[in-house]
Amino acid sequence: MSKSPETKEISLQVDVNYMMSEYLGAxxxxxxxxxxxxxxxxxxxxxxxxNKRSEMVWRDLPxxxxxxxxxxxxxxxxxxxxxxxxxVLGIGGSALGPMxxxxxxxxxxxxxxxxxxxxxxxxxxxxxxxxxxxFTHLLDIVDPAKTLFxxxxxxxxxxxxxxxxxxxxxxxxxxxxxxxxxxxVATTDAVKGNLIKIAQTENYxxxxxxxxxxxxxxxLCPVGLLPAAMxxxxxxxxxxxxxxxxxxxESKDEIWENPAYxxxxxxxxxxxxxxxxxVMMPYADSLKYFADWYAQLWAESLGKRRTLAGxxxxxxQTPVKALGVTDQHSQVQLYTEGPxxxxxxxxxxxxxxxxxxxxxxxxxxPAVSFLGGHTLNELMEVERVATEYALVQASRLNATILxxxxxxxxxxxxxxxxxxxTAYAGELLKIDAFDQxxxxxGKNATYALMGRPGYEEARAxxxxxxxxxxxxxxxx
Amino acid sequence: MSKSPETKEISLQVDVNYMMSEYLGAxxxxxxxxxxxxxxxxxxxxxxxxNKRSEMVWRDLPxxxxxxxxxxxxxxxxxxxxxxxxxVLGIGGSALGPMxxxxxxxxxxxxxxxxxxxxxxxxxxxxxxxxxxxFTHLLDIVDPAKTLFxxxxxxxxxxxxxxxxxxxxxxxxxxxxxxxxxxxVATTDAVKGNLIKIAQTENYxxxxxxxxxxxxxxxLCPVGLLPAAMxxxxxxxxxxxxxxxxxxxESKDEIWENPAYxxxxxxxxxxxxxxxxxVMMPYADSLKYFADWYAQLWAESLGKRRTLAGxxxxxxQTPVKALGVTDQHSQVQLYTEGPxxxxxxxxxxxxxxxxxxxxxxxxxxPAVSFLGGHTLNELMEVERVATEYALVQASRLNATILxxxxxxxxxxxxxxxxxxxTAYAGELLKIDAFDQxxxxxGKNATYALMGRPGYEEARAxxxxxxxxxxxxxxxx
Numbered sequence: 013m014s015k016s017p018e019t020k021e022i023s024l025q026v027d028v029n030y031m032m033s034e035y036l037g038a039x040x041x042x043x044x045x046x047x048x049x050x051x052x053x054x055x056x057x058x059x060x061x062x063n064k065r066s067e068m069v070w071r072d073l074p075x076x077x078x079x080x081x082x083x084x085x086x087x088x089x090x091x092x093x094x095x096x097x098x099x100v101l102g103i104g105g106s107a108l109g110p111m112x113x114x115x116x117x118x119x120x121x122x123x124x125x126x127x128x129x130x131x132x133x134x135x136x137x138x139x140x141x142x143x144x145x146x147f148t149h150l151l152d153i154v155d156p157a158k159t160l161f162x163x164x165x166x167x168x169x170x171x172x173x174x175x176x177x178x179x180x181x182x183x184x185x186x187x188x189x190x191x192x193x194x195x196x197v198a199t200t201d202a203v204k205g206n207l208i209k210i211a212q213t214e215n216y217x218x219x220x221x222x223x224x225x226x227x228x229x230x231x232l233c234p235v236g237l238l239p240a241a242m243x244x245x246x247x248x249x250x251x252x253x254x255x256x257x258x259x260x261x262e263s264k265d266e267i268w269e270n271p272a273y274x275x276x277x278x279x280x281x282x283x284x285x286x287x288x289x290x291v292m293m294p295y296a297d298s299l300k301y302f303a304d305w306y307a308q309l310w311a312e313s314l315g316k317r318r319t320l321a322g323x324x325x326x327x328x329q330t331p332v333k334a335l336g337v338t339d340q341h342s343q344v345q346l347y348t349e350g351p352x353x354x355x356x357x358x359x360x361x362x363x364x365x366x367x368x369x370x371x372x373x374x375x376x377x378p379a380v381s382f383l384g385g386h387t388l389n390e391l392m393e394v395e396r397v398a399t400e401y402a403l404v405q406a407s408r409l410n411a412t413i414l415x416x417x418x419x420x421x422x423x424x425x426x427x428x429x430x431x432x433x434t435a436y437a438g439e440l441l442k443i444d445a446f447d448q449x450x451x452x453x454g455k456n457a458t459y460a461l462m463g464r465p466g467y468e469e470a471r472a473x474x475x476x477x478x479x480x481x482x483x484x485x486x487x488x
Numbered sequence: 489m490s491k492s493p494e495t496k497e498i499s500l501q502v503d504v505n506y507m508m509s510e511y512l513g514a515x516x517x518x519x520x521x522x523x524x525x526x527x528x529x530x531x532x533x534x535x536x537x538x539n540k541r542s543e544m545v546w547r548d549l550p551x552x553x554x555x556x557x558x559x560x561x562x563x564x565x566x567x568x569x570x571x572x573x574x575x576v577l578g579i580g581g582s583a584l585g586p587m588x589x590x591x592x593x594x595x596x597x598x599x600x601x602x603x604x605x606x607x608x609x610x611x612x613x614x615x616x617x618x619x620x621x622x623f624t625h626l627l628d629i630v631d632p633a634k635t636l637f638x639x640x641x642x643x644x645x646x647x648x649x650x651x652x653x654x655x656x657x658x659x660x661x662x663x664x665x666x667x668x669x670x671x672x673v674a675t676t677d678a679v680k681g682n683l684i685k686i687a688q689t690e691n692y693x694x695x696x697x698x699x700x701x702x703x704x705x706x707x708l709c710p711v712g713l714l715p716a717a718m719x720x721x722x723x724x725x726x727x728x729x730x731x732x733x734x735x736x737x738e739s740k741d742e743i744w745e746n747p748a749y750x751x752x753x754x755x756x757x758x759x760x761x762x763x764x765x766x767v768m769m770p771y772a773d774s775l776k777y778f779a780d781w782y783a784q785l786w787a788e789s790l791g792k793r794r795t796l797a798g799x800x801x802x803x804x805q806t807p808v809k810a811l812g813v814t815d816q817h818s819q820v821q822l823y824t825e826g827p828x829x830x831x832x833x834x835x836x837x838x839x840x841x842x843x844x845x846x847x848x849x850x851x852x853x854p855a856v857s858f859l860g861g862h863t864l865n866e867l868m869e870v871e872r873v874a875t876e877y878a879l880v881q882a883s884r885l886n887a888t889i890l891x892x893x894x895x896x897x898x899x900x901x902x903x904x905x906x907x908x909x910t911a912y913a914g915e916l917l918k919i920d921a922f923d924q925x926x927x928x929x930g931k932n933a934t935y936a937l938m939g940r941p942g943y944e945e946a947r948a949x950x951x952x953x954x955x956x957x958x959x960x961x962x963x964x
Contacts, residue, residue, distance in 0.1 A: 104817025308818035315822025328826035341580025342784035346791025349926035350804035398933030450825035457874030488499035
């Protein structure tokens with residue numbers, strides 16, 4: 013991908029000082045020696061991950077999408093004017109990535125701005141639940157005839173998305189007849205599954221989820237790129253940022269120099285020392301939904317049962333979403349005085365897109381007037397530093413990723429960094445980071461209860477489950 | 489409080505079947521015997537909590553606010569027409585309760601509806617961060633001259649809220665001169681603190697946080713009631729629901745009959761068995777922010793360091809926010825196959841406010857067409873049951889609270905239930921559930937770094953902290 017000469021190549025900074033025993037002491041902190049002692053094992057995992065690269069199709073998304081990127085941009089431009097709303101029908105990876113990127117790079121009240129202040133781009137809604145109230149309420153504010161619906165499911169067998177799709181198609185068809193097709197665009201597998209059949213029959217515009225790219229690793233393919241482009245986000249810069257991060261990662265085999273490997277190793281060792289919780293706490297509203305996106309990536313990739321040397325092991329840190337400074341007034345009490353069971357990850361922003369001065373006032377009340385003359389920007393950063401300080405005083409593991417600015421280029425880096433970090437953590441845990449067998453039981457139970465053909469046996473098994481005891485259900 | 493005869497008294501249902509060994513087996517489940525063995529201790533805690541009732545001012549909020557409730561309703565009616573926007577300046581308890589209640593009881597896209605579809609009530613924004621982008625962006629969509637700002641801080645020394653307040657006052661004054669006072673209403677302590685001084689001097693309308701009511705227990709006092717009333721929510725019904733729950737709780741001293749005590753005991757025993765995580769997973773978009781409100785209540789109340797018999801103990805389950813069915817595609821893999829380290833709490837809704845039929849279609853594709861004829865309502869509930877089933881199959885502790893309907897009356901119950909449950913859990917853990925000493929270090933560090941007079945020593949200490957080592961900061 014060619015580089016626009018005017019774009020700065022700003023690198024993320026990965027700061028792990030406060031994971032280390034130098035600052036936190038020997039009991040809680042991780043020592044260089046601990047890492048060195050396992051260096052061979054860690055290097056083995058590096059080699060293993062490198063060998064698997066060709067299987068990990070998502071690794072090459074920053075490089076092999078020139079053509080589809082142009083198609084997406086051209087499609088978005090073509091739809092832009094007629095389209096008041098762009099609604100994603102999707103769940104999981106099809107929703108969390110788009111949400112994170114929209115929140116990061118658009119106005120924080122984007123949908124409430126007049127269209128011209130949105131650069132002429134449509135409002136964006138991401139319908140990631142099947143709550144009947146949410147659906148009904150969305151239709152109260154969105155006119156389907158002025159809306160483009162992007163149905164996203166690789167397999168076309170995601171019950172939630174297909175249910176939404178059936179409702180939307182009926183609605184559009186009743187309103188618009190055959191012209192309804194102008195209002196649908198599908199993102200799905202090119203060959204397999206149910207949605208591709210329908211999309212081809214109905215002749216919807218189509219974008220493909222590349223073979224081998226799973227939901228939670230799909231933000232940098234059309235799953236994420238189309239919704240981003242529909243809001244005027246520079247998707248080439250997103251990909252260029254990801255490529256930049258990939259080159260950084262690939263150029264450093266040494267754990268100590270590699271941001272993804274080092275963060276993964278430290279989380280792995282922390283997990284081994286009983287830190288079964290990983291908090292993601294951006295200090296910026298723009299990065300709020302990165303915590304949600306990370307939560308899926310980390311939980312679904314690493315939360316795995318495996319058998320190792322005959323022993324059954326249940327692995328995985330539980331991700332927790334937080335937001336600075338807001339959650340200082342909600343969670344930090346627990347983080348500083350509660351059990352030593354977590355790692356706190358800060359995302360910090362070097363330079364916000366604007367600055368707000370706190371005016372002087374109430375000079376007779378020093379407990380208020382000291383704020384005057386500072387900026388909100390300073391207050392945000394000071395509070396993050398103060399929280400970090402309090403955590404270190406209490407010997408709590410924490411790490412920081414600094415985004416010097418929030419741009420498509422740095423966001424692309426962040427996505428790619430976390431993806432590789434997760435894949436590498438999977439290597440260390442010796443689990444498959446790319447499957448999700450644990451959702452099958454629930455999925456099959458849903459199919460069974462909804463009467464999907466072929467699930468009669470599962471239904472019988474379900475219906476044979478013990479009835480709940482009334483004594484354990486309390487009502488007034 | 490008098491009861492409207494037409495209102496149904498619907499009781500919440502608290503279902504703890506799947507916390508019990510009868511279903512989960514002896515290793516993971518909790519047995520009746522385990523509870524009975526400690527029954528004396530639990531009863532002791534019940535008595536202790538009852539004795540403390542007079543200190544817990546929030547316990548009586550459902551009863552002693554007839555007058556202030558009328559004042560709030562009358563104030564809201566008076567402001568309604570002239571006011572396009574109502575903006576809360578507050579953080580922590582001043583924001584999380586209002587957010588949870590708005591989301592529960594209003595249209596899910598409330599702010600995007602035209603005013604007449606909001607019953608003539610203003611849009612509601614809750615500004616719970618000091619992010620300069622958020623502040624600037626809010627002013628892009630909100631005209632201060634058409635806005636009422638509700639500054640909420642008990643002490644008036646909450647840096648975030650007072651910084652927002654200083655900015656807003658300057659902005660309003662520059663635009664409107666002395667008439668700016670029409671656009672401010674303060675909620676604060678009646679006597680102590682900085683905001684009361686300012687509010688009295690400037691003659692703002694005032695509502696009081698009752699003495700002894702802490703932030704996270706303040707939703708049922710004017711902190712929460714005013715924002716709710718400004719969106720047309722029936723605050724008398726909220727309080728009546730809370731009173732109803734209180735009477736239920738107070739009438740049952742027996743653990744097995746008491747929803748708050750039983751849930752607290754089960755969480756306590758689970759925690760003792762290594763479940764250091766408590767997930768709150770509503771299956772309804774309307775209840776989404778109840779998870780956030782609960783997360784503060786549970787974390788800040790129970791996340792405590794204490795010394796017991798000479799030993800230092802660090803207590804507290806970490807609350808995790810999730811949303812059904814959405815997070816089935818994000819977290820449930822971890823919940824079913826990851827470590828046995830959590831309790832999952834479902835909030836389920838009996839009857840949604842509307843119903844959406846999934847139309848038939850694509851009869852040639854049975855993997856899609858089986859959905860036709862069902863409703864989204866069924867799908868939501870089936871998926872919750874399927875997830876519960878999968879968790880039980882994997883021996884994972886889970887419990888459900890059913891709201892037969894989401895109304896101010898049931899929401900009042902839910903708030904009060906969780907508050908008492910938390911207070912009782914505090915008794916079991918032998919900690920003070922009502923303080924938050926662990927946030928002091930960070931707060932003082934913020935004051936010190938922002939140059940507040942009197943914090944010079946703290947600043948010196950901070951500045952003397954070890955410099956971060958460059959080798960632990962990676963950049964490209």
